[in-house]
Amino acid sequence: MSDDLPPRRTAAVRTQLLSVIGVVVVGAVVGSVLLWHAQVGEFLGLGADKEPVVSTVNAPAIGAPPATTLATPLPTRRPTHRPSKTPPTTPSEQTTPSEKPTKKATPVSSEESIDGLSPKLKARLANAIAAAKSQGVRISITSARRSATKQQRLLNAAIKKYGSYKLATRWVLPPKYSAHVQGKAVDIGPAAAMTWLNKNGWRYGVCRRYDNEPWHFEALTAPGTKCPPREPHAVAKAD
Numbered sequence: 001m002s003d004d005l006p007p008r009r010t011a012a013v014r015t016q017l018l019s020v021i022g023v024v025v026v027g028a029v030v031g032s033v034l035l036w037h038a039q040v041g042e043f044l045g046l047g048a049d050k051e052p053v054v055s056t057v058n059a060p061a062i063g064a065p066p067a068t069t070l071a072t073p074l075p076t077r078r079p080t081h082r083p084s085k086t087p088p089t090t091p092s093e094q095t096t097p098s099e100k101p102t103k104k105a106t107p108v109s110s111e112e113s114i115d116g117l118s119p120k121l122k123a124r125l126a127n128a129i130a131a132a133k134s135q136g137v138r139i140s141i142t143s144a145r146r147s148a149t150k151q152q153r154l155l156n157a158a159i160k161k162y163g164s165y166k167l168a169t170r171w172v173l174p175p176k177y178s179a180h181v182q183g184k185a186v187d188i189g190p191a192a193a194m195t196w197l198n199k200n201g202w203r204y205g206v207c208r209r210y211d212n213e214p215w216h217f218e219a220l221t222a223p224g225t226k227c228p229p230r231e232p233h234a235v236a237k238a239d
Helices: 005-042 121-132 148-162 191-204
Strands: 140-141 185-189 216-218
Touching: 121 185, 121 191, 185 191
Parallel strands: none
Antiparallel strands: 140 185, 185 216
8 A cells, every 4th residue: 555655646746736837827928918018008109197187177277376365356347338428518617727717806995995095195094093093093084085976976965055066166076176086085083083183194194185174184295294284175176
């Protein structure tokens, strides 16, 4: 029996060896086939991409700002309706920068103001009024510059009162001869003011002219010079 055992073990070992060799050969063949297939694919450009394909759905574009950056809002659409047309301006409403404002009309000076008097009498009388005020005397203007219309009305009333043109002109001269119409005479009040100005008016160049009119003053002399003698009354010049 000892002579039969060795041959059986040798057959089993041989069978295993052949199996291993067969597996190795098959693996080598399969590897060679795969390698050849890869080389042929690269040569023909049919190989798979080296980088995996990533889905771009809901993915940010390349170079897009990070999620924390505020996206620029899209511009809003302007309304399609057109604005209503403004009514054209009339020529009277149109103004240009070069237009100069219209000059305001000079207000008519009040007869009870020295504003309408001649510059010489106005300046002298203003100084006299200020001096009298400092001494407690108030000089009021009752009649300064008059219009020719009012002067003629006063003359007509005087003619009616005194009965003749000659007598009336001792008190009221015709417009063309009146110093009031020319702004060169002024009537003042009250009585205390008349007395003060009759006494001190020469200091300011203002003098009483007529004996019958203690309220009537004119600029008849230079300031500081004695006033000329008074006239009895006014006399109308012959035409």
